Amino acid sequence: MLLIDKLCYYSKLRYVNPGEKFLFTVIAIVFCIISRSVITAVFVLAINTILTVGIGRISGRRYRNMMLVPLIFLLISTLAIIVNLSRTPFDAFAIPVGGWYITGSISSVFFGIQLILTALAAVSSLYFLSLNTPMPDILTVLRRLHCPILLSELMMLIYRYIFVLLEIAVNILTAQKARLGNKDYRTSLKSFSAMISVLFIRAMQKSNALYDAMESRCYDGRILVLSEASGPKKKHLAGILLFGGVLLILTIAKKQGMIL
Amino acid sequence: MNLKQKKIVGTAAVICLLLGIAPVSNAMHIMEGYLPGKFCIFWGIICIPFLIAGFFSIRKKLNNNRRTLTLLAMAGAFVFVISSLKIPSVSGSCSHMTGTGLGAILFGPSAVSILGIIVLLFQAILLAHGGLTTLGANTFSMAVAGPFLSFGIFMLCKKCRLNRKVSVFLAACLGDLFTYCITAFQLALAYPSESGGIAASAVKFLGVFAPTQVPLAVIEGLITLLIIMALEAYAKPELKSLGFIKEENN
Numbered sequence: 363m364l365l366i367d368k369l370c371y372y373s374k375l376r377y378v379n380p381g382e383k384f385l386f387t388v389i390a391i392v393f394c395i396i397s398r399s400v401i402t403a404v405f406v407l408a409i410n411t412i413l414t415v416g417i418g419r420i421s422g423r424r425y426r427n428m429m430l431v432p433l434i435f436l437l438i439s440t441l442a443i444i445v446n447l448s449r450t451p452f453d454a455f456a457i458p459v460g461g462w463y464i465t466g467s468i469s470s471v472f473f474g475i476q477l478i479l480t481a482l483a484a485v486s487s488l489y490f491l492s493l494n495t496p497m498p499d500i501l502t503v504l505r506r507l508h509c510p511i512l513l514s515e516l517m518m519l520i521y522r523y524i525f526v527l528l529e530i531a532v533n534i535l536t537a538q539k540a541r542l543g544n545k546d547y548r549t550s551l552k553s554f555s556a557m558i559s560v561l562f563i564r565a566m567q568k569s570n571a572l573y574d575a576m577e578s579r580c581y582d583g584r585i586l587v588l589s590e591a592s593g594p595k596k597k598h599l600a601g602i603l604l605f606g607g608v609l610l611i612l613t614i615a616k617k618q619g620m621i622l
Numbered sequence: 623m624n625l626k627q628k629k630i631v632g633t634a635a636v637i638c639l640l641l642g643i644a645p646v647s648n649a650m651h652i653m654e655g656y657l658p659g660k661f662c663i664f665w666g667i668i669c670i671p672f673l674i675a676g677f678f679s680i681r682k683k684l685n686n687n688r689r690t691l692t693l694l695a696m697a698g699a700f701v702f703v704i705s706s707l708k709i710p711s712v713s714g715s716c717s718h719m720t721g722t723g724l725g726a727i728l729f730g731p732s733a734v735s736i737l738g739i740i741v742l743l744f745q746a747i748l749l750a751h752g753g754l755t756t757l758g759a760n761t762f763s764m765a766v767a768g769p770f771l772s773f774g775i776f777m778l779c780k781k782c783r784l785n786r787k788v789s790v791f792l793a794a795c796l797g798d799l800f801t802y803c804i805t806a807f808q809l810a811l812a813y814p815s816e817s818g819g820i821a822a823s824a825v826k827f828l829g830v831f832a833p834t835q836v837p838l839a840v841i842e843g844l845i846t847l848l849i850i851m852a853l854e855a856y857a858k859p860e861l862k863s864l865g866f867i868k869e870e871n872n
Contacts, residue, residue, distance in 0.1 A: 364706075364748050364749070366747070366749065387754075388754075391655065391754065392659075392755075395655055395662070395755060396659055398658075428750065431750050432653045432654075432750065435652075435656075436656070438830050439656070439809055439830070439831075442823070442826040442827045442829070442830045443813045443823075446816055446817050446822075447817070447822075467816060477656070480655050481653050481654065481656045482655075483655065484655025484753065485653060485654045485655060487654075488654045488747070488750065491747070492747040492748065497744075497748070500747065510677070512681060512684070513677075513736075513740070515691070516691070516694060516695055516737075516740060517743075517744075519691070519695030519698075520695050520699045520702065520737075520740055520741075520744070521744065522699075523696055523698075523699035524703060524744070526699070527700060527703045528703055528706075531703055531707060535707075544710065547710065550710035551710055551841075551844060551845065551848065552848065554710050555845050555848030556848075558704055558845070558849045559852035559853050559856065560856075561700065561703065561704075562728075562849070562853060562860070563853075563856060563857045565696040565697075565699070565700050566693070566857070566860040568696065569692040569693045569695070569696035570689070570692070572692045572695075573688075573689050573692040576692070583688075
């Protein structure tokens with residue numbers, strides 16, 4: 363069901379220290395957003411693709427399909443930024459409609475392209491984190507960053523139970539399909555909501571059973587998980603530092619108006 | 623083709639366009655990297671009071687009864703799962719419900735704000751819906767504004783002694799619509815239009831997302847209604863333990 367979660371356990375970068383990967387992702391995203399330049403975006407996109415596909419060994423076809431997921435949101439909302447309704451035509455394009463023009467300016471078209479590239483680069487950084495780091499490792503990083511214990515505990519349990527509930531849901535959906543539960547739209551709405559309500563009942567029952575099970579194993583408000591990842595390496599830290607340095611230079615250059 | 627046939631074909635085409643235009647519409651998460659830095663921080667700060675309130679309300683509940691922890695975890699996983707499953711749609715396109723309306727009605731809006739931010743974080747990492755820097759903006763629209771409005775409408779309808787079915791439908795449907803309006807407003811605030819400023823930009827964003835979001839809100843309302851009806855039929859004890867159907871019995 364959750365492709366990303368499956369893939370990250372196969373990644374060759376799985377055992378790299380999660381703190382390093384988290385730091386890398388944060389640096390990449392922050393600089394992408396601050397500089398919002400075409401060059402920075404292409405640079406970050408290239409580095410992430412090399413790391414995830416080249417070194418992490420995630421299939422290139424899968425990676426491309428995943429990068430297309432956000433594209434629809436990007437295209438629709440950027441369309442709303444570029445296209446204007448105005449009395450006077452702008453310089454890029456103008457379609458007359460009655461006394462008005464559907465129009466856009468060259469600067470806004472360029473701005474739209476910049477925005478799409480920045481967002482794609484930021485999404486690729488997010489993919490770098492999620493395709494190479496299993497969720498328990500990310501939660502370990504959050505715990506190190508002094509996220510309240512109550513929250514990290516909740517997240518751990520929610521993460522575990524997503525899969526339990528998904529499995530129940532998928533089984534019910536299969537059973538419904540086998541019995542023509544989706545033969546027309548009316549029936550499929552009915553089956554879907556029946557599935558959700560059964561899922562809810564099961565979830566409530568499981569939550570009671572889970573608490574009993576945890577308490578009988580001396581649960582005192584903390585679940586301790588063994589972290590399999592290795593410690594930070596000097597080589598990696600130097601690489602991240604270099605990456606951050608290049609991004610800093612690119613950002614300054616963009617703010618000075620030297621690059622796109 | 624005679625006139626009647628033409629009308630049928632025309633209506634069918636319009637419906638297909640309305641429901642099928644966007645193959646993926648995951649309830650309007652703002653993508654990673656799409657908002658400028660200062661807006662990411664701004665929306666994050668706005669969410670903080672709601673999150674702190676939610677955190678304390680959860681902690682109080684936990685101090686009263688530790689068993690609530692697993693219940694909340696289940697609620698969070700439940701909201702994630704229903705928002706990640708494809709809901710049936712006419713054209714075979716893939717759309718998801720937000721699930722926060724249902725969550726707010728069942729578990730209360732303050733708990734949903736904390737569960738919501740966790741669910742949104744998981745959605746960003748596991749499904750690439752939304753992102754880390756836009757977490758604040760998405761939390762405000764989906765885990766704060768939507769659920770609070772849903773819950774408010776539900777309570778208001780209860781006070782007016784309106785039919786429960788109508789009130790559940792209204793709460794879920796309007797909560798979803800409100801989420802979509804807030805998101806459009808957030809985008810407009812960040813990207814004002816060249817001609818007409820923020821207001822014109824808001825109208826544009828509302829316009830481009832309306833074809834997918836308005837039918838989705840109606841479907842979400844319908845599904846939530848059917849779910850609550852099924853739960854009232856089969857899960858009375860569970861609903862009672864949540865305090866959902868207390869006053870039915872006296």
